[in-house]
Amino acid sequence: xxxxxxxxxxxxxxxxxxxxxxxxxxxxxxxxxxxxxxxxxxxxxxxxxxxxxxxxxxxxxxxxxxxxxxxxxxxxxxxxxxxxxxxxxxxxxxxxxxxxxxxxxxxxxxxxxxxxxxxxxxxxxxxxxxxxxxxxxxxxxxxxxxxxxxxxxxxxxxxxxxxxxxxxxxxxxxxxxxxxxxxxxxxxxxxxxxxxxxxxxxxxxxxxxxxxxxxxxxxxxxxxxxxxxxxxxxxxxxxxxxxxxxxxxxxxxxxxxxxxxxxxxxxxxxxxxxxxxxxxxxxxxxxxxxxxxxxxxxxxxxxxxxxxxxxxxxxxxxxxxxxxxxxxxxxxxxxxxxxxxxxxxxxxxxxxxxxxxxxxxxxxxxxxxxxxxxxxxxxxxxxxxxxxxxxxxxxxxxxxxxxxxxxxxxxxxxxxxxxxxxxxxxxxxxxxxxxxxxxxxxxxxxxxxxxxxxxxxxxxxxxxxxxxxxxxxxxxxxxxxxxxxxxxxxxxxxxxxxx
Numbered sequence: 001x002x003x004x005x006x007x008x009x010x011x012x013x014x015x016x017x018x019x020x021x022x023x024x025x026x027x028x029x030x031x032x033x034x035x036x037x038x039x040x041x042x043x044x045x046x047x048x049x050x051x052x053x054x055x056x057x058x059x060x061x062x063x064x065x066x067x068x069x070x071x072x073x074x075x076x077x078x079x080x081x082x083x084x085x086x087x088x089x090x091x092x093x094x095x096x097x098x099x100x101x102x103x104x105x106x107x108x109x110x111x112x113x114x115x116x117x118x119x120x121x122x123x124x125x126x127x128x129x130x131x132x133x134x135x136x137x138x139x140x141x142x143x144x145x146x147x148x149x150x151x152x153x154x155x156x157x158x159x160x161x162x163x164x165x166x167x168x169x170x171x172x173x174x175x176x177x178x179x180x181x182x183x184x185x186x187x188x189x190x191x192x193x194x195x196x197x198x199x200x201x202x203x204x205x206x207x208x209x210x211x212x213x214x215x216x217x218x219x220x221x222x223x224x225x226x227x228x229x230x231x232x233x234x235x236x237x238x239x240x241x242x243x244x245x246x247x248x249x250x251x252x253x254x255x256x257x258x259x260x261x262x263x264x265x266x267x268x269x270x271x272x273x274x275x276x277x278x279x280x281x282x283x284x285x286x287x288x289x290x291x292x293x294x295x296x297x298x299x300x301x302x303x304x305x306x307x308x309x310x311x312x313x314x315x316x317x318x319x320x321x322x323x324x325x326x327x328x329x330x331x332x333x334x335x336x337x338x339x340x341x342x343x344x345x346x347x348x349x350x351x352x353x354x355x356x357x358x359x360x361x362x363x364x365x366x367x368x369x370x371x372x373x374x375x376x377x378x379x380x381x382x383x384x385x386x387x388x389x390x391x392x393x394x395x396x397x398x399x400x401x402x403x404x405x406x407x408x409x410x411x412x413x414x415x416x417x418x419x420x421x422x423x424x425x426x427x428x429x430x431x432x433x434x435x436x437x438x439x440x441x442x443x444x445x446x447x448x449x450x451x452x453x454x455x456x457x458x459x460x461x462x463x464x465x466x467x468x469x470x471x472x473x474x475x476x477x478x479x480x481x482x483x484x485x486x487x488x489x490x491x492x493x494x495x496x497x498x499x
Contacts, residue, residue: 001020002071002072002443002445003021003026004018004074004436004440005061005076006433006436006438007057007058007076007077007159008078008435009050009077009078009159011099011101012033012035013031014031014053015029015030015432016029016054016432017432017436018062018065018072019433019440022455023452027065028061031053034049041351042104043100043101043102044102045096045097046096046097047093048093050158050162051162058226059225062228069229072228072232074233074235074439074443076211076212076234076237076435076436076438076439077238078242078244078434078435079159079237081100081176082099082100083158086138086141086148086151087156088153091170094148095148097161103343105139108136108140109130112129115197116193116197116198122279124194125178125182125191126276126282128349130349132345133179133181134157134181134182135180136181138155139198154203154205154206156172157177159176159237160206163234167218167219169215170206171206171215172206172209173210173213173238173239173287174188174209174210174211175238175239175284176239181194182205185292186273190205190208209236210236211235211288211289212235212438214234214235214442216234217230217231217233217234218230233443235438237287238287238438239284239287241284242286242287242293243430243431244259244267244430245257245269245286245434246287246434247428247429247430247431247432247436247457248425248430248434248457250267250268251288252269252450253269254396256268256269256398257400258381258414259400260400260401260402260403261301261430263297263302263345264302264380264381265296266295266346266381266398268293268393269286269291270292271291271292272291275294280346281295281384281387287438287449294393295384296383298345298380299339300340300342301404302377305318307341313366322374324367325367330469330472330473330476331472331476332368332369332375333363334359335368335372336356337357337358337369337376338483339355340484346384347383347384348484352492353487355376356487358483378414378417382417383481396421397421398422399423405424415466416465416470416473419474420465421462423459424463425457427458433456436456437449440452
């Protein structure tokens with residue numbers, strides 16, 4: 001039996017999956033690493049921690065499974081998007097990586113708009129200048145750490161740095177490059193226009209490859225450390241959301257994905273670059289060659305529920321926190337929550353806005369607040385579904401993955417709020433599975449990613465919308481949509497009092 005490995009480099013941990021030719025998970029392993037928040041709005045990691053964690057997870061995977069090293073044919077990657085790793089001429093990081101959820105770069109976003117032009121930026125990169133993207137981070141380092149930036153000759157994204165350290169070759173795939181604000185998304189090339197406008201040389205951007213493309217084999221010393229063969233093929237991989245789409249079978253028109261992790265995503269397949277959402281939602285290259293996807297983002301999705309548990313139910317499990325949640329009717333007895341704990345992305349690109357509970361009265365118990373948090377997260381995601389439908393897209397089947405797919409009540413809530421069939425998957429592995437599928441396709445196991453998905457992606461249950469709940473949530477959603485505009489000025493006033 002032959003095997004492939006999918007490596008998912010997340011924000012808090014790296015996870016490795018070993019799969020056989022039938023798509024069965026033979027083993028999995030993970031390693032945590034540290035986040036650094038030295039100032040308000042800052043979020044950084046040590047790139048070498050990713051490498052150490054990845055090699056440790058790979059070695060555990062091999063040892064745990066007992067699979068011979070020469071039976072593992074290929075490795076591919078999924079990675080957190082937008083993070084900046086600046087490299088010097090020796091290929092070494094010149095500072096810590098700045099992550100996707102770092103919000104220090106508001107001024108640099110306005111600088112990009114002035115240098116490139118907002119309309120031109122949308123036309124070329126298909127996305128607005130937002131704090132999470134990579135280019136604003138590059139300009140921030142150039143402005144505030146000039147001596148450090150003077151050492152930098154190129155940049156990589158997180159998973160690309162790990163792959164570089166394993167193979168010695170510098171590459172970036174199109175799906176991850178689309179999140180830098182430097183890619184001409186439709187034409188699949190670095191934009192000389194944007195690079196020139198912001199004063200960066202063409203040599204600063206690494207070579208581009210397809211997600212399924214072979215980028216080399218393991219360096220002997222890294223292969224030995226990981227317990228693998230030096231002949232193991234290493235494929236480019238893709239951005240976490242692109243890989244999540246592949247791992248959910250979102251490979252054709254008409255399919256939409258809902259992913260609720262730390263952040264939340266509504267993602268819809270696009271067969272070409274024709275649809276223009278004018279920056280209302282993100283538009284990126286897919287991990288499938290010559291395909292694209294539109295995507296809306298809720299910054300604090302699962303994070304909102306984790307925050308609530310850690311603040312009001314410390315020491316309890318999620319099962320204990322949510323016990324009885326199904327007995328609470330839609331609307332949580334007149335209580336609304338907006339999940340703007342770290343700002344918001346879609347449809348409100350706002351780093352200042354913060355969350356709210358609206359409608360609290362003396363009858364509300366903790367279970368009502370928990371229900372309101374779950375509903376608020378789902379309402380926020382529904383704003384992206386609403387935008388897709390306004391653009392003429394049909395959204396009638398949604399594949400749900402991540403933490404939001406682990407709770408049957410939440411899955412039914414998604415069906416009712418989205419007014420669509422919501423599908424859960426068997427043994428759902430999200431982006432890690434998508435990375436493994438890219439390796440399987442790259443190794444030649446399948447003639448297409450679609451053929452791979454037929455075997456690897458297995459549907460479990462379908463949750464259909466309940467008409468009464470759909471009606472209730474439709475009214476609640478319109479009230480929810482008013483909260484942002486009516487609390488925006490209040491949050492602007494409160495910003496001076498935040499640490």
